[in-house]
Amino acid sequence: MTIYNLYIFDRDGQMLYYGEWTRKKQSGMSREEEAKLMYGMIFSIKSFVTKMSPVDLREGYLTYCTNKYRLHLFETPSRIKFVLNTDVGAQGIKELLHQIYTQVYVEYVSFNPMCPLNKPIESELFAAKLDEVVRQSPAYASRPA
Amino acid sequence: MTIFSLYILSKSGGLIYQHDHNLPTIENEKTFSFPLELKLDVQNRNVMVSFGQRDGIKVGHMLVAINGMKVTGQQLDDGRDALQVLQDEANYPINLKFARPRLTTNEKIFQASMFYPLYALACQLSPEPRSSGIEVLEADNFRMNCFQTLTGVKFMVISDPKQSGVDALLHRVYELYADFALKNPFYSLEMPIRCELFDEHLKTALEQAERPGFSNV
Numbered sequence A: 001m002t003i004y005n006l007y008i009f010d011r012d013g014q015m016l017y018y019g020e021w022t023r024k025k026q027s028g029m030s031r032e033e034e035a036k037l038m039y040g041m042i043f044s045i046k047s048f049v050t051k052m053s054p055v056d057l058r059e060g061y062l063t064y065c066t067n068k069y070r071l072h073l074f075e076t077p078s079r080i081k082f083v084l085n086t087d088v089g090a091q092g093i094k095e096l097l098h099q100i101y102t103q104v105y106v107e108y109v110s111f112n113p114m115c116p117l118n119k120p121i122e123s124e125l126f127a128a129k130l131d132e133v134v135r136q137s138p139a140y141a142s143r144p145a
Numbered sequence B: 001m002t003i004f005s006l007y008i009l010s011k012s013g014g015l016i017y018q019h020d021h022n023l024p025t026i027e028n029e030k031t032f033s034f035p036l037e038l039k040l041d042v043q044n045r046n047v048m049v050s051f052g053q054r055d056g057i058k059v060g061h062m063l064v065a066i067n068g069m070k071v072t073g074q075q076l077d078d079g080r081d082a083l084q085v086l087q088d089e090a091n092y093p094i095n096l097k098f099a100r101p102r103l104t105t106n107e108k109i110f111q112a113s114m115f116y117p118l119y120a121l122a123c124q125l126s127p128e129p130r131s132s133g134i135e136v137l138e139a140d141n142f143r144m145n146c147f148q149t150l151t152g153v154k155f156m157v158i159s160d161p162k163q164s165g166v167d168a169l170l171h172r173v174y175e176l177y178a179d180f181a182l183k184n185p186f187y188s189l190e191m192p193i194r195c196e197l198f199d200e201h202l203k204t205a206l207e208q209a210e211r212p213g214f215s216n217v
Helices: A033-054 A095-108 A122-136 B082-087 B105-124 B166-184 B198-211
Strands: A003-009 A015-020 A060-065 A070-075 A082-084 B003-009 B015-020 B027-032 B040-043 B045-049 B062-068 B068-072 B094-101 B137-140 B145-146 B154-161
Touching: A003 A033, A003 A122, A015 A033, A015 A060, A015 A122, A033 A060, A033 A070, A033 A082, A060 B145, A070 A095, A082 A095, A095 A122, B003 B082, B003 B105, B003 B166, B003 B198, B015 B105, B015 B198, B040 B082, B062 B082, B082 B154, B145 B166, B154 B166, B166 B198
Parallel strands: none
Antiparallel strands: A003 A015, A003 A082, A060 A070, A060 B137, A070 A082, B003 B015, B003 B154, B027 B094, B040 B045, B045 B062, B062 B068, B062 B094, B137 B145, B145 B154
């Protein structure tokens, strides 16, 4: 069980934050390029899912998995998107993402007068708290690389 | 336990077979009084709800009937324009029926070819080396399983998230594809599959998979 990395996007597709824990392979491009590609992918997946869904969707959470990793997408009502990559077997990530939003993002970014809301997050307190929450979650158990 | 539909994509990403097995119909009927609370718009020549979802009528639903009379596109069966009928206060109270629109064949082909780049992007953005593309895509109320064969043909099954044995079903469909499409002398590769025997066996396989207690074929 492990957590690889986390992207936070605002509603315009700008990357607000990137956090990395046990990622093993870089995509071979700059962080900005990768963020654009990732946002493009989740945007298309969302439109694909809305179209393909045979029933009405409840919005907010979707996940896909390949043979190596699982991607979780959590979208808040204000269209902030949290994208978390974990290994295939990770459990309870929906709750973890919800916790990151309510207990870390809202507390240390939304309530922080020094943090502009539509700019990349530079607060060190946010980064520290996020790291703490991720490392404490049961889905994170550090594995020697 | 339900299997909604099945898609087969050729190795170049085109849709070569599609079957809707058990698609639910989502329809809602309600009587409205004069200032209509829903905001309706014309999209793709259909009257769609664009704002104000309520009582099961969601944004993106399509107007299908007014006072029990069918609406095709923007027109009622007696030739009147649906939007004009809705604007006239004399017609109220009015009974409207909305339904979730089905994908048209064109949209299905379009969506199927959309999946190909998503599959490739998922490999590229992987945090682990040597990842495959998307195998299972899960939303709140449906699941899509995808199986890619060694030759690059993709089989996709859209089902209820609680449906079990989808992997076995995908392998079974692959077998049927090999037996009844590929071995058919009249079938040419990469072309849409039109084989009666394939249709029949596929239907049986889907029905078997839906039955509870199904483990492997």
